[in-house]
Amino acid sequence: MEDTYINETLAVKVGHVFPPDTNNHGTLFGGKLMSYIDDIASISAMRHSRSPVVTASTDSVDFLAPIRTGESVCLESIVTWTGTSSMEVFVKVLAENLITGDRKIAANAFLTFVAVDEEGKPVPVPNVIPVTEEEKYLHETAKERVEARKKRRAASKELAHVIQKGKPWK
Template sequence: MRKQKFVKESYVQMTELVLPNDTNTFHNLMGGKMMHWMDIVSAISAQRHSNCPVVTASVDNVSFKETIKLGNVITLEARVTRAFSTSMEVHINVWAEDIPSGTKVKSNEAFFTFVALGENGQPVPVPEAIPETAEEKDKYDGALRRRQLRLILAGRMKPHDANELKSIFNL
């Protein structure tokens, strides 16, 4: 039987400084570098929850809401939103801070999915994620719908089998 862990136990915060090597010709942070940092912070969160090595299984839409400039300080926050049998959904928020001007804006957010692996490299069961706050409960409640949509888009589930999505698509 799987044990349980509180969502807050998977919380990870990571801070990076945007340096010239991280930017494009417009001195904006390159999207690939941002996704690299998002993958790292969310993988640490999933490992913290599962106590196992993890691999990235999927990345949901990553929207770039605000430009991140050279010299900005980036804060990435990640936490597991829900755990399934061997996989975990992790939500990431990204904040961009311009210290000289004193401004801080939310620049990105996304959901990544990870699978926990045992010593033999095969998937292993993960603890149930227990939400406590209203925000954690909201993310937890939506996780099954997001999971079913991911599985449909990956061709691993038929739309008519997605019980959580039937009301959305009138199936």
């Protein structure tokens, strides 16, 4: 298993934002964007691991600017860090006014995927090699995000234990 340059994991998705894609404010539904994010991130993860993957977590989706009807939405994803079988994927979301050419970062997200075999068991993945300044920054700061993820997951398990009594909410 050979290490992979981060840019080899790049996946890009571009589309128009049409009225059925938007909410009552004329901006792209957040849930629709989250679906696009998970889709494009899984492509980067599979491109890197060359195996099926499952989404283990979505750290955050930070909505920074609205994406309006008539604009294009462009998602770019890369694998920024790898563990034994897990991969951190960064997604950058750009909105573009196709008439003026103005572009802005509309959102960003970090997700974690696990490479699995046909039976759903984790399989090893190669390391990633950062080259550009952006890639190096994302790679070097990943350890902090991994630790935060572990703490959040432990807290989520604790919460599930407390609230999971097999009874519906009253």
